[in-house]
Amino acid sequence: MLKKISLIAVIAALLWILCACTPKIMVDNSNFRYDPENVDINMSGELTIWWAPMDYMAEPLQHAIERFNKIYKNIKINVREKVHAEYYDELNLSYLNNTTPDIVRLDHVYIQSLGESGLLVDLDAMTEGKVSEMEADKFLPATWEAMGIGDSVYGFPYDASITLLMYNDRICREVFGEDYQPPKNYEELKEQSIAVYNYENAEGVKPYKGFVMPLNAADYPYDVFLFNGWLERHGVSLLNDDRTACTVNTEAGIETYRKVKDMVTSGALQYIGYYPYLEESFTMSGETAFMEMGSWVYDSVKDMDMDNDGKCDIKVAMMPRMVDDIEPYSTLGVAGISVTSACKPENRPAAYEFVKFLTTDYESHMEMMTRMNVFPSLVDGFDDEYYTNGDEDWQEYWSVFKQQFMLGRPRPGTVHWPDIVTAIKKSQAQLLLGGAYTPEVVVEALSDKIDSILQS
Amino acid sequence: MKMKKFLKKYRNDLTCYALLAIPFALFFLFFLYGFFRGFYISLTDFDMRYVSSRGINFVWFANYKEIFSNANFINGLKHTFIWTVVMLIGNNFFGLLMAALIVRVKRGGKAFLALLYWPSLVSAAIGSQITLFLFNPTETGPLNIIIGKLFNLPPQDWFINEKTALPSLMFLPFFTGFCMKMMIYYAGLRSIPSTYYEAASLETDSRAILFFRITLPLLSPVLFLNILLSVMDGIKIIAPMQLNTPGNDYTISAVYALYIEAFTRTNFSQSFAMGFVLFVIIMILTLIQNRLKGEAIVYE
Numbered sequence: 001m002l003k004k005i006s007l008i009a010v011i012a013a014l015l016w017i018l019c020a021c022t023p024k025i026m027v028d029n030s031n032f033r034y035d036p037e038n039v040d041i042n043m044s045g046e047l048t049i050w051w052a053p054m055d056y057m058a059e060p061l062q063h064a065i066e067r068f069n070k071i072y073k074n075i076k077i078n079v080r081e082k083v084h085a086e087y088y089d090e091l092n093l094s095y096l097n098n099t100t101p102d103i104v105r106l107d108h109v110y111i112q113s114l115g116e117s118g119l120l121v122d123l124d125a126m127t128e129g130k131v132s133e134m135e136a137d138k139f140l141p142a143t144w145e146a147m148g149i150g151d152s153v154y155g156f157p158y159d160a161s162i163t164l165l166m167y168n169d170r171i172c173r174e175v176f177g178e179d180y181q182p183p184k185n186y187e188e189l190k191e192q193s194i195a196v197y198n199y200e201n202a203e204g205v206k207p208y209k210g211f212v213m214p215l216n217a218a219d220y221p222y223d224v225f226l227f228n229g230w231l232e233r234h235g236v237s238l239l240n241d242d243r244t245a246c247t248v249n250t251e252a253g254i255e256t257y258r259k260v261k262d263m264v265t266s267g268a269l270q271y272i273g274y275y276p277y278l279e280e281s282f283t284m285s286g287e288t289a290f291m292e293m294g295s296w297v298y299d300s301v302k303d304m305d306m307d308n309d310g311k312c313d314i315k316v317a318m319m320p321r322m323v324d325d326i327e328p329y330s331t332l333g334v335a336g337i338s339v340t341s342a343c344k345p346e347n348r349p350a351a352y353e354f355v356k357f358l359t360t361d362y363e364s365h366m367e368m369m370t371r372m373n374v375f376p377s378l379v380d381g382f383d384d385e386y387y388t389n390g391d392e393d394w395q396e397y398w399s400v401f402k403q404q405f406m407l408g409r410p411r412p413g414t415v416h417w418p419d420i421v422t423a424i425k426k427s428q429a430q431l432l433l434g435g436a437y438t439p440e441v442v443v444e445a446l447s448d449k450i451d452s453i454l455q456s
Numbered sequence: 457m458k459m460k461k462f463l464k465k466y467r468n469d470l471t472c473y474a475l476l477a478i479p480f481a482l483f484f485l486f487f488l489y490g491f492f493r494g495f496y497i498s499l500t501d502f503d504m505r506y507v508s509s510r511g512i513n514f515v516w517f518a519n520y521k522e523i524f525s526n527a528n529f530i531n532g533l534k535h536t537f538i539w540t541v542v543m544l545i546g547n548n549f550f551g552l553l554m555a556a557l558i559v560r561v562k563r564g565g566k567a568f569l570a571l572l573y574w575p576s577l578v579s580a581a582i583g584s585q586i587t588l589f590l591f592n593p594t595e596t597g598p599l600n601i602i603i604g605k606l607f608n609l610p611p612q613d614w615f616i617n618e619k620t621a622l623p624s625l626m627f628l629p630f631f632t633g634f635c636m637k638m639m640i641y642y643a644g645l646r647s648i649p650s651t652y653y654e655a656a657s658l659e660t661d662s663r664a665i666l667f668f669r670i671t672l673p674l675l676s677p678v679l680f681l682n683i684l685l686s687v688m689d690g691i692k693i694i695a696p697m698q699l700n701t702p703g704n705d706y707t708i709s710a711v712y713a714l715y716i717e718a719f720t721r722t723n724f725s726q727s728f729a730m731g732f733v734l735f736v737i738i739m740i741l742t743l744i745q746n747r748l749k750g751e752a753i754v755y756e
Contacts, residue, residue: 027508118509426705
């Protein structure tokens with residue numbers, strides 16, 4: 001009797017499990033519409049925002065929420081702070097577990113990728129085009145464009161950054177003399193890097209690295225972020241405009257790989273597959289002369305004064321040109337704030353207004369950007385006093401950053417981006433191996449691989 | 457009345473079931489539900505990249521077919537197999553060797569035991585930092601300095617080269633991953649009564665004969681336990697690959713391939729299919745070992 005009851009209970013439980021197994025993804029891509037011209041400041045709602053900041057980014061967000069709640073008193077914002085390194089993995093998993101927040105801050109590649117997958121709300125469709133009409137002009141064009149694909153807008157741009165050539169002026173003056181000038185093109189970069197690397201001090205020791213760059217970096221896709229800039233400086237885009245084919249397999253693409261290889265074999269470029277070591281060698285131990293870097297390292301390098309001359313050792317210069325008639329582009333980093341498709345339709349107006357406030361309220365926007373030492377995406381913010389005469393130590397730096405910013409090229413966002421990153425890393429590894437892996441072979445293999453990824 | 461009779465008759469059974477209910481509920485919640493849900497998802501085309509456009513459809517065993525053309529998974533299986541075999545041999549050899557040596561130490565044996573167990577307390581993250589430090593590909597890397605001085609070789613990029621990537625990753629775990637095995641062997645060796653050795657010493661003085669004729673047979677339950685643990689640890693390996701060489705084709709393991717498929721590519725259905733294939737592999741190996749254990753094991 002008891003055995004029968006137990007058996008029936010087990011069978012019932014298993015049947016229940018099987019019935020409950022069907023994944024239910026709580027994304028809602030219904031045709032919900034919202035008119036941002038008719039805002040009801042008494043609207044209510046409770047929203048969750050995921051934030052994966054450094055410590056210094058928590059406070060400006062809280063201040064922004066306080067300001068927002070002075071206008072929208074009935075909207076409650078819950079902040080969930082996440083571990084930075086696991087942010088994207090956790091977000092992917094959240095869709096499976098139905099724990100996705102209403103609002104997220106994302107790199108633009110993920111915004112385009114998740115947007116294309118239908119996991120973020122298309123704000124353009126939701127507002128019937130009004131978001132572009134009303135808000136686009138407030139932002140720097142490149143940052144706005146990075147928020148969507150085609151007519152779709154999947155977020156509001158937030159923080160923006162650009163990499164340029166940072167150099168250790170102390171090392172360069174020691175090696176080249178007091179009238180030192182940073183490299184303006186590839187040949188000068190290579191020549192100076194070799195000279196720094198081979199420089200022997202009075203004790204007969206070679207104390208410095210020339211140019212460092214992560215290649216096939218084990219830790220995260222930052223190497224691909226920088227490498228994209230190398231391609232752009234040769235006039236090469238990774239993908240075609242509609243992101244259906246790889247466009248690297250050209251003479252210019254091969255030339256990019258050839259130059260990287262040349263830098264490595266000539267001793268100009270010291271690469272390593274573990275990025276933090278490189279950054280430390282530049283920003284902490286001060287043993288590296290050149291590195292492509294962004295303004296976010298300001299706090300790490302501002303006090304570097306190893307020769308005690310009262311000046312910061314680190315200076316900045318525009319990216320060296322790779323080809324005479326092509327501008328010295330570099331990769332533009334843009335993060336945006338998006339509303340996820342897991343946000344309930346009734347909460348989307350509140351989510352829209354909060355995202356809009358967070359990104360367009362000048363005070364809130366600038367408090368965050370100046371704390372992060374990056375650029376605002378707001379047009380007005382770009383000329384803020386902070387970037388002209390706000391910080392005495394970095395006044396001359398920001399003007400160079402601004403020039404470089406105008407030559408920023410975002411990476412192509414696609415759902416296949418993680419696979420493309422892996423393919424590029426593999427191509428870098430092959431390039432460094434040498435032997436049968438000539439730049440021609442590597443580029444052809446990369447192009448075929450990316451094409452097959454895009455067609456999958 | 458009937459109920460009373462029923463309760464009286466099955467009192468002991470019901471008590472047992474009530475006590476078992478708690479662990480069973482936990483097992484049900486954390487394993488059985490996940491198991492079936494995972495299996496069900498592996499039969500669908502659940503991929504976050506396309507879920508909004510095409511929904512979730514039942515595709516039967518198509519994922520199980522597809523994963524065997526997934527380069528990451530195939531490479532992962534190959535590397536996992538190599539890793540498992542190498543670690544099984546290395547960890548058990550060193551574990552048994554160390555335990556056998558420590559058992560013979562008259563004084564301070566426990567201090568040696570504690571010292572040799574120490575490396576197992578090092579977290580995987582710290583271990584990966586040590587590996588990265590040792591195999592630093594520049595001329596300042598310790599291993600590159602050694603091969604430069606001894607063999608006049610140029611600096612090697614250990615993790616990029618197909619031939620050196622996996623061995624480089626296996627280097628530290630091979631020599632330091634024996635700690636737990638050593639403890640189990642030590643306990644096993646201590647449990648062998650000295651009377652066997654005293655009796656055998658009347659026949660032979662050869663330590664090798666004593667080891668192979670007495671120690672090893674009596675240690676066979678422990679040996680099988682350690683082999684089983686090594687196989688299971690080996691098949692589940694992910695941390696060294698993920699921490700030291702993420703995305704590297706030459707070191708990727710099967711579990712790491714599964715992780716990438718789920719978290720990076722968001723193709724959950726294929727990831728779960730990989731998980732089930734690994735589950736079946738572990739189950740088959742365990743059954744084989746249990747069968748062998750039944751035939752070969754010697755209990756005192």
